[in-house]
Amino acid sequence: MKIRRLHLNDFGVFRNETLEDIDSSLVVVAGPNRAGKSTFMTVLRYLGYGFPRKGRGLPFCVRQYEVEADVEANDGMLFNIRLQGHSKPVVSPVNHDREMTAEQLFGELDAFAYRQLFTISLDELRRLPEGVDKREQDNLQVILLGGGWSDALHLEKIRQQLDKEATDIGGKYGKIDVKQFKPYGQKLEEALAARDEANSQLETYYEKVAELQKLSGEVIPGFEEELEKLKGQLNRLALLTEYLEQYDRMVVLKQELEQPATAEMLHNPPAVTIDRVKSVQKEYETAVKDYQELEREFAGRTGGLKDDLKDGLLAAGDVLDAFAAKLSGWKVTLENLRLQKARHDSEGKELTRDLQRLNAEWKEGFAALAAVRVDKVSESRLQQYVEDYQETLQKYRQADRELAQTAGELRHKEQELAKQTRPDDGLQKRSLLLFAGSLLVLLAGVIVDLPAAIVAGILALMGTVVYFVTKNSRETEVRNVYHSLTGELQNLKTKHQTLQAAVSRLREEMTEQERMLDEIRQQLNLPVATPYRQLLDFYYKISELKKRYDRWVDSGRQLEEQETAYRQVLAEAAALLQQLGLYHPESGDILVHAEKLFLAVEQALDYLQLARRLHEAERRKQDVEREIGKILARHRLDSGEPEDPALAADMLQRVMERLENYEQLKDRYDRYQNLYRALMTALDTTAGRRLFRAYKPETAAENWIIEAFGSLRETFASKKEVEKEYAAVEREMAELDRLLEEARAKKTTLENEVAELRSEKRIKQALQKMEEARKELEPLAEDYAVKRLAQLMVSQLQERLLQSTEGSLLHAASETFSRITGGEYRHVLPPEDLGSIDFSVQTGGSRQKLGVEALSRATKEQLFLAVRLSRIKEIDPPLPVVFDDSFVNFDPKHVAQVVEAVKKLSETHQVFVLTCHPQLLEAMQAGGISPQFWGLDRGRFHGPYADAAHVLPLLSV
């Protein structure tokens, strides 16, 4: 791109200045200080970018900056760029229609880069241009080193960032136990430890199993066996302690009992016990005493002891017992009989009275009653007859009364009729005749027309009618009465006749009935005068009386029978008592004296009871005597039963003494036996036999256990010794118990451990934890590795970029630098630190490597100029380059070399050289390409000129 025309207005010192036909290769603007050169450079700097609001070198303006330029693109097309104020440049095509932007015209190069590379004042040739901030400083390096270096600059940042990030994760070396790895590393460590431990549990398991087997199979059973033994010993000692004294007593008793006499006596034990003898003694005394007392009582009561009475009583005992049972019955019976008798007698009297009351004629009493044949007369028949008769009588009386009445009426009617007028039979005839005559009169009168006749006729007619009516009514009444009376009379006559017939018939009937009733009266043996209507009443009374009589006769007979039987009973009793001499009968009916007999019976019963008790006492006495006899016989104290029972008591006493001796012996024997049995019971058990098995004698009897016990007993002098031994064994056992408990506890622990060890739970948990730890660690570890690898790649990328920079860009810069410095320096070397712009150089001769700081100001400026020039050449498209008195610090020789370089540059680029130095002007004029010259003085351009001479005078001022 090249600037071909430029118009400046209101831009610092410039007012409506236009530069036409600007040269497209090398343009030199000469002017004294303050002519506006730097302002001009500012215009060129911002032409493609617009003026910033703030910035070094921006001039004042009255209204607003106005800059306009025609530029030629690489392809030769013209574009117009307009800048107004601080606005962005507006680009428009000139004489064509191809659109281009300012950016495109300036090859997308940014403002900073353009300024730094293409518009070079002294500032730009310093290591750090004035007014460049830190960010721009970085940028500067990119600009100086070329396109790749923008990335290279980032690369360093990236590298540092990656390094930091990686270090944050895993420190410098990515060790598992640092930084962010640490918790996972620890977790993994723990999991590994847990896994190793769990894995080792297999050995532990089998070790523990073996240990457990030993414990269960040997140790514990051994302890248990030993303990069992001690327990046996302890139990034996316990038994020994408990039964030692008993055993000792038993042994003493045994020795005593083994004496010959004693043994013999024990072998023949008495058949009776001493208690028995004592009780017999007692029984005998009582029996004798009882007997004697009763004997006295009997004699006292019965008036001297009469054996026959006692025997008689005992013999009749059963009968008397029966009497005793019946006696009260007898008394009651007697009372009843007497009462019945009295009642019977009174009843008979009453019967007689009633009979006489019924028929005084019956003088013969009960005999008359017997004659009445009640049974022959049927009650119903009698009743029927009486009723029939009464009925007939009633009818008869009724009929008779009616007959008398009818006769009376008849007579009366006959008299009445006789008094009655007879009726007139010619009235009608007469009346008719009168009527006819009257009518004739009338008719005659009409015919003759005799009014008198007519009147007479009418009057006569009327009179006839009145007569007839009057006469006829009276006559009718008479006729009616008469006829009625004759009818009634006739009726009465008929009735009278009928009644007469009925009365006679009833009369006959009654007669017949009376005859039959009379017959019955006879049968009932009643007086003839007895009215028929009382007949039934009599019948009832007689029947009743007859029944009562019959009953009375029966009861009298029964009473008689009872009395007879009762007398018999009493007679028997009386006979027995009489025989016993306890009753003496009275003369007369026994029933009358029965009370005496009863008293005798009661006495007999009293005696009987006494006799019986006496008899019983005697029998008991004899029983005891028999018992004594038996005892004596058994003990052979005598040949047999004592003759005299009185001796029995003495003999019994002797028996007693012997028995007491035996008892004492027996007691000892029993005690021995008890001790023996007690020992046997205590020792001869399954447990006991087991305990003393060790002491079992070779010839084991049934009761070997006692012997065994004895053997053990003999090993101790005293019970105290046994107790001492017991305590010792107890202690031993306690110790063993403790050991056993320990072993068992250990066994339980082992069992639990083994069960625990069998399980895969722990190993699996450990593995899972490991897996988790690895899983959690892995992304982090990957992150670390990726960042470190990336960091490595970035480093290598930087190296390669550096190498390529050295190889290309810096190669060009070195060439330029070497040329400018006339070979004094040969190479420009890239900065050690890619983040800085500290290039170093190598001298031509000694090939010494020097840092920037070691160079003179001019050489430094030459270096940066060389670097810029080489960069400018790299950038496509070529853009206008401006040098604003950039070479003032160079000595003439170097200026010439720089000018040469600038001229060479102008072959490809449009170059503006602004200067106030005549020497430079001359140098530019000299040799090779001749530049276009412009003069600038206080904001006014003039030119262009082909010769520097036109502008030189401006500089000489």
Place this chain on the structure above:
Amino acid sequence: MGRKVRFIHSADIHLGSPLKALGTASGFLRQKLMDASYTAFARVVDAALRYEADFVLLSGDIYDSEVRSVSANQFLSEQLRRLEKAGVPVFIIHGNHDPIGDSREYVRLPGNVTVFGHEQVEVREVFNKDGYLVARVLGQSYRNVSESRKMYQTFTPPDDNAVNIGMLHTGLNPAANAYVPCSLEDLKSRETIDYWALGHIHRTSIISREKPAVAFPGIPQGRDAGEPGWGGCLLVEVEKGKSLEISFVPTASFIWLTQEVCISEAAEPPVNVDDLVELIAAKARQLLNAKPELPESLVPAALEKTEVEGYLVRWVVTGRGTLHDELIAGREEEIARALEARLRQLLGSGSPFIWTERVQIRTGRPIPDLAMLLERDRIFRTLNEIYHDLMHDPAKRKQALSVVGSVWFQSKDHEDVRRDALPLDDGKFKELLLRARDLVVEKIIEGRDGE
């Protein structure tokens, strides 16, 4: 002869080693995951009984040195007894996880089991019911956790008249000194061996089908995302001099998978967590619709149904998009946990179910045409050159490995284990390096944008 010999070849059982997906799994699933290695081994035994195998080979690492338990011992003992009951001999060599020298394992192995010693190769002959020799099994165990002896050299059967089988626990890597160094050629050079029953590599692979055949049965049940795909054992039928057939018996209940979900490839770019869930769920649906693939070049054994109970999936969310800056950046782990919870709930209960083992977020901010940048932009081109150098130039790679931090250790074999560091294998290194490159790209672009 002419009689066919049929046997089961299994290895790397790692009994008791739980699946590394327990995380927040609970209840029934948790128990199943814990028991999975047991279940798988029981299925190996089931297969031996089902196919009436003549014998069973267990080529090392029956136990896991990390997980030793009484239960595992008892379980092994019980399962081997099932084979004893059926009269099936079992041949065992010890591997690096259960070397003989390590410690005695307190298992009383039944009489049908032969455990090869470590001092020298031992030969056991297998006779059929009629008393004819049908096979010889040669084996040698590890003495220690690492075994540098070139054991294969002494695997020399007395003759070539029976089916000769060599049991070796090896990484099949001449450079891996810890795990019986040898190459395929080394094994092939033992010409009288018919079948090399190998163990150690957990991925099922038939290295060679030609005599001598060489095969790794793989792990019966994968335990983490590093052991993806079907786990199982091999059913081998050999007729001496005529044929050798290998089929696969799946024994795993669960299949591990790592699935990448790329946000920039989505038809509609996700804008929130819900969208991410849906994006992953869509991928999950595709997964459920496709049958799980059997290990390369293998067919299932005759009676096998290749149905899987569940997938244990690691979702890796990748790609570049504005979502990264707007939502994800700086919250990767938080969002990953949230997605895990959502996905477990969403996919965890089907049949087969999908259990989200983990979500990893590897998204980045959008970069306009990264490929072009890397090609044309000088600085990015240079960066990419550096990336390739670090990846491939051994010296540079060493330099790179030196900066990843001691939290990582270089792992050459999947069995290399260090207690206090994470394994960094080639794959992981490449992943990290790529991420580092992209991070630098992002940063540079960020720097340019900030100007």
